[in-house]
Amino acid sequence: MLFQDVHQAHPACGDCPIRHRAVCARCETDELRELDRIKYYRSFEAGQTVVWSGDHMEFVASVVTGVATLTRALEDGRTQMVGLLLPSDFVGRPGRDRAPFNVIATTDLLMCCFRRKPFEEMMARTPHIAQRLLEMTLSELDAAREWMLLLGRKTAREKIASLLAIMARRDAALGLSAPSGRIVFDLPLTREAMSDYLGLTLETVSRQITALRRDGLIELQGKRHVIVPDYDRLVEVAGDDSDGGFFG
């Protein structure tokens, strides 16, 4: 789910992005019908809290449109983002009833929810759903570990370059082009959200973005519109030894 590639999913599975992208990779119609029966939609406004860490979470869900963040915080307020939910990403855990992190909508957000109990029952009857979830969870785990390397060992400059490269890559993928050469996209995060993601302060984020611009690695129009003239050069600054890991 963390940076899950929207386009890995089967492209011909109907209108609801949820049905095939997040849950049911094989698209068998009986199961889709059953999923349809137990699903419902919820929408949230930008800034609204979806679930608070420690709360009961009586559903699992999939993002239809918008962006949400998963965060954990220390008592004194220091906050770390631990995941980013983009359209088609899945959140929730069959078998656990308390959320281990805060889920917050950063833009207007539409989620497709399944009440946990019926979903679990369906999972028990439909083995390939558990396998699909396992696969997705393993991808997330890989992404989390890649992120641990970033948080523990990269410099501020490398961190920013990494984040921009991921965003660029993701948007290139949405446009179905290979990520190389010139890429243009909009940042879906504030500087503060970026700092929470990268384990930095927002001032440092701002300064490093300025530095990357000064060095010609990116161009900015306004605060959020980013132009990456040379994707490969950016990846080089990011210092990744395996950029591919992020998309599982």
Add this chain to the structure above:
Amino acid sequence: MLFQDVHQAHPACGDCPIRHRAVCARCETDELRELDRIKYYRSFEAGQTVVWSGDHMEFVASVVTGVATLTRALEDGRTQMVGLLLPSDFVGRPGRDRAPFNVIATTDLLMCCFRRKPFEEMMARTPHIAQRLLEMTLSELDAAREWMLLLGRKTAREKIASLLAIMARRDAALGLSAPSGRIVFDLPLTREAMSDYLGLTLETVSRQITALRRDGLIELQGKRHVIVPDYDRLVEVAGDDSDGGFFG
């Protein structure tokens, strides 16, 4: 696998710790027999590499005895530990054939392996194994996220206290006592391994351990034998808002 609690498993499932602890929570004998048929043991000496990142990994496995680490590294050698494998922990991913990290034995190590293909086939036939793996993977994901909070937002002192608290907690759990009051245990990691885990240098680790000792939060006999006189006070220094998260 990361900090998986050995004692969560059903205690009465036979002699091979693998059979029930890591893979088969329900202990049905037919399945255990089948797992027995496809399993084999491999042992490694301390320091030996089990798998190198990017290599083909043709098995999934479970730790019987010893300790192994999962690490990722940048090209210039900066290294981040992304997981710790202790007895009963599971490693490997059905459905992927390349390891996304290095697995290195830090002590002499005995692993119980299952060739990937037969294991996958068995998983397809035995739904609750996929569910069990999903459960374990979700626990690991929670642990990884907890670790992201540590790496991104905690001070060196808090990081060390967190690691010691986890070790203390784990060893208290092995002795079947509740983690509180006085706990005594041996560190299974060198200062360098600890630094790789915590995103610090080994000098900083050494200094902070000295500082915690000076402040009476821990006592040391030799380099590795640790006495925690007051577990709760240590947890307080660690700054965790949810210590429970680590054991899923």
Add this chain to the structure above:
DNA sequence: CAGACACCTTGACATGAATCAAAGAGATCC
């Protein structure tokens, strides 16, 4: 249009952790 607000940038300074360097403590080996 003015005012308010959220978001972002920049500057000056402080500080926690890294780096570089040296030496101590325990093992192991002949």
Add this chain to the structure above:
DNA sequence: GGATCTCTTTGATTCATGTCAAGGTGTCTG
């Protein structure tokens, strides 16, 4: 029993990033 090796501690210094503070930019609202 001394030599050697690995692991660890400690000290001096540097540097990257955090902290505190001020001001800029764009958007929305009345």
